[in-house]
Amino acid sequence: MLAKLFSFWRGEDAAGPLALYHAGDTEQAERAANERLASAANDRDALLTQAFLLADRGRGKDAAAIAERVLATNPRDAQAWLAIARAHSMAGRRKPASEALQAALLRDGNDATILADVALLALAEGQVETAAHHLSRARGNGRRLGVAHRELAAILLQRGQLQAGERELEHAIAADPRDALAHANLGALRKDLGRRDEAARSFERALELMPQLSEAAYNLAMLRIDAKDWPAAATLLRTYLAQQPRDAEAQYWLGNALMGQGDAQAARAAYEAAVRIDSHHERARWGLAMAQLPAIPMTVEEQQQGVLAFGEQVRKLRAWCRTHAKGDAWQAVGAQQPFFLAYVEENHAEALHEYGSLCVELMEGWARKVKVPKPAVRRAGAKLRVGIVSGHIQRHSVWDAVLRGWVAHLDPARFELHLFHTGGVQDAETRWAAGHVERVVQGLGDWTAWAKAVSDTQCDVVIYPEIGMDATTVRLASLRLARVQLAGWGHPLTTGLPTIDGYLSAEAFEPEGAQQHYTERLHALPRLGCAYRPYGTKPQAPDLSAWNIAPSDRLLVAPGVAFKYGPRDDALWVDIARRCAPCKLVFFSGNDAHARRLQQRLRDAFASAGVDYDASVRFLPWQPQPAFFALLQRAEVFLDTVGFSGFNTAMQAVECGTPIVAWEGRFMRGRFASAILRSLGLQAWVANSHEAYAEKVQQLCEDAELRAKVKAKIAAGRDALYEDKGSVDALATLLEKLAG
CATH class of the missing domain: 3.40.50.2000 (Glycogen Phosphorylase B;)
Incomplete structure (x- = not known):
């Protein structure tokens, strides 16, 4: 025998039209109400369902008339008073709505549907604490109760009460698991809190419930970009842009996702769309220049044309920035980089000089704005203070080939090494490094914090072993943070940056006349130029x-x-x-x-x-x-x-x-x-x-x-x-x- 079902409000049939309405299934509720009224014109649940539906549609007068008809039979019917309150509220008549709600509360002070409307009215009048009090008493579930919790959460989040806001969103979903907006808002909060997996699940659920919820699609796309899931990001951004086609920022991120997929042609179209919408979108203009270089060209002609187009686009971009760019144009630097240029076997010194000069010009604007101090003069008699800025103070090809040997063998009696590990990965090599240098700086987050940390250290020399592999290092390298600044062959291509004084390579690598391949002064160290350490790995054969x-x-x-x-x-x-x-x-x-x-x-x-x-x-x-x-x-x-x-x-x-x-x-x-x-x-x-x-x-x-x-x-x-x-x-x- 099946257990008897109870509604969370009193007196209604849990499978009847009024219960369906409060649960949020308005179509089924209206159908059930019409079927009942066809055989019983005075069916109370059906009449009140009609009253609520009419109130929702702005027909407050008709809704109130039906509710009063129910009250004529039973003046203590709390749901009828709630319907009248709803009719007044939807018409913007707060005072009569409040009076009707008080009548409903007087007759059933524990009804969650009534408490939800009381809370919503209190929120509309700015009485947040009152609303929270009423909602704390509400037990059960239902669409209106979920909305009330969601609206309270929005106010709490605006106040910076993140934990309380998250709790209210969880209550909203518990009350109405099909509230797509609550799922989306919870996802946005958890995304901002850095809980990305939880955020992604919330956005996914929101889009299951409401595929046209464009904000959820956009936010989920950003998470997919963070995870380098380029196909998913592109699909989500196209879903968003189908509804918000004039969003230049979304077009820009679509370009980035398409570049991640290797579709440079489609990426260029997205960046161009962003620029058409917002001609001052510097990052989209920047992305358009970088997108001339396909990761995997399908023909020799495509590859060669890409190199020529990159040079032309950078020249155009530099000219545009000098006359049109706003004061924050430096934000474009490093957003994308000409990484794939290195994989074309040509001399790119001229094109990269143009690119590097643009980076430095824009970053100088930021440096003047924040008043970056001039590099310190070397302290007499002190050890040489050397900073190494890298995203790879960990097991990585750059670390294994170049950096580990430097850290192991530069004499600590002569050199004070400061490692600035801008990457997010830490492992046994990171910990080993910390025991062999003056300090390892980690986890500073935004690149501006890294710029301050390097500047404050007052290094005599700063080395960037792999400029061109991430945004942070190219921005820092475009500043003058030390009197002597060097690049290394972790990314084996000239940087083009006027702020980089020398390039560290090796005699065994360089052909005759190699200086012409660099905008920096070439310094070729003996032999292979590094103290490489073998892995000593025990092989384990795969099947x-x-x-x-x-x-x-x-x-x-x-x-x-x-x-x-x-x-x-x-x-x-x-x-x-x-x-x-x-x-x-x-x-x-x-x-x-x-x-x-x-x-x-x-x-x-x-x-x-x-x-x-x-x-x-x-x-x-x-x-x-x-x-x-x-x-x-x-x-x-x-x-x-x-x-x-x-x-x-x-x-x-x-x-x-x-x-x-x-x-x-x-x-x-x-x-x-x-x-x-x-x-x-x-x-x-x-x-x-x-x-x-x-x-x-x-x-x-x-x-x-x-x-x-x-x-x-x-x-x-x-x-x-x-x-x-x-x-x-x-x-x-x-x-x-x-x-x-």
Whole structure:
């Protein structure tokens, strides 16, 4: 036998029209009321349902007449008095509404629907505490009660009473789980409090209940952008823009999401739309310039045109900023960066000088506004105070290749190191660093706090190891926070910033005449320029059969991220697959749009050449280091990327004894693996043409004895590449010379 259901208000049928109305199901309530009245013209619940519906529709006079008809039969009917109050309230007649509510309260002071209306009226009159008191007594659920809790929450949040506001929103949802606005407001509050997962769930529920709730779509899109879920963000922003097409900020963020997806063409259209709506939207103009550079160009022509268009757009942007930009135009600096320019094998010094000069001009406006102090003069007799500003004081390629060796070997008797860790990740390497330097500064949040921290430290030299990889470092580097400011090869491309005095590279990386590739003074440290420390990782072999890689397949590991593979080199990978069959060219990817675009471009190239892509190519998920080491040990050849080499991956191949075929590019960023091989006396495996590269890979694949000799030579010489303290000593001498 089913338990009997009770309504939270008294005297009504829990399945009847009045209960349905109070629960918020107005359509079903009206249908049920009409059905009852057809057979019983004086049905009390049906009549009062009609009265409430009429009041909601602005027909207060008709609503009151029906309620009075019920009162004629039972003057103590609290719901009838509530209907009259509602009719007056909807017409803006507060005094008679209040009188009717008092009559309803007198007859049933515990009815949650009455208490809800009393609270709403109190809120309308500014009596917040009175409203809160009445709501604290209300028990049960219902649409009107949920609205009252939601309205009280809005006022509490405006007052800054966040905890109380959150509690009221939770009461609102408990009273009416289908209140989309309450879910959306709770999501907004939790987003502001940094509880992003909870916020996302609230926004998702709000949109399930009310798909047209544009504010929830926008807020959820911002969370998806924070999580780099670009497809979801783009979909949500398009939903929002369908209802709010004149929102320039939303168009701007849509452009960012589309760039994240690798769709530069659509991103440009979004940025252009933002500028049409708001011609002074500096960040959209900035984004439009950066969006000329596609992450994964599908053709050589698209890539080349992008470089030309970037230079032209930056020149236009700089001219526009000089005549039209407002005082806060500096906010655009770093919002997007020409990151993908580095992956085009050309000299970009001229274009980046234009870009860097624009960054500095805008940031100087901010510096004048807040009165950034001039850098301090070096203190006589004191240790040289060196600041290192990086988002990667943690296990990361920049830390592993460059920074760790500096921290380990710069003499603390001569240098006082201050690390400014602008990134959000902390790990064992972060903790190790803290024990080897004067201090590690972390968690300051906004970039302006970082600027103050660096300035207040009064460093003699500030080093930025990877300018161009995040917004904070490019903004800081565009300021003059120390008398001597240097960049490093963590992002191996000139910065173009007039505020950067020197660029730290390595003799082994740089071709003859390399100074012309830099706007800074080039300082090439000896050999590889770093004190690299091997990982010592124990390999752990993954199950290759899970990716349909057979024991008989020749394994060729291509370890670069997707945007390292330019379209002009697609034919090289096809040629290698043809020469070395049966083989598997192993690329790596996350579940990201860049990798998907590269896969499609490679598939098209293989098809055009009549080579079976599926028999020759595998894209594996990014592997944990033990599995990556096992793949390197299993591989016949490590395939260096063309034009933008990988230092850390090549050094890991050396540690595993894996034969490398290297490309020697025209610029430092394309010469890491070739420099390593030359240091080992293995220059025979360095190529500078597609034909030579493919021939060398084929030789190693086909000759096991030759591979064994190469492996032996790597094993015999690799220790000389590690822990090169002499390169750090050279850095120490350079720093003291520059600081004067």
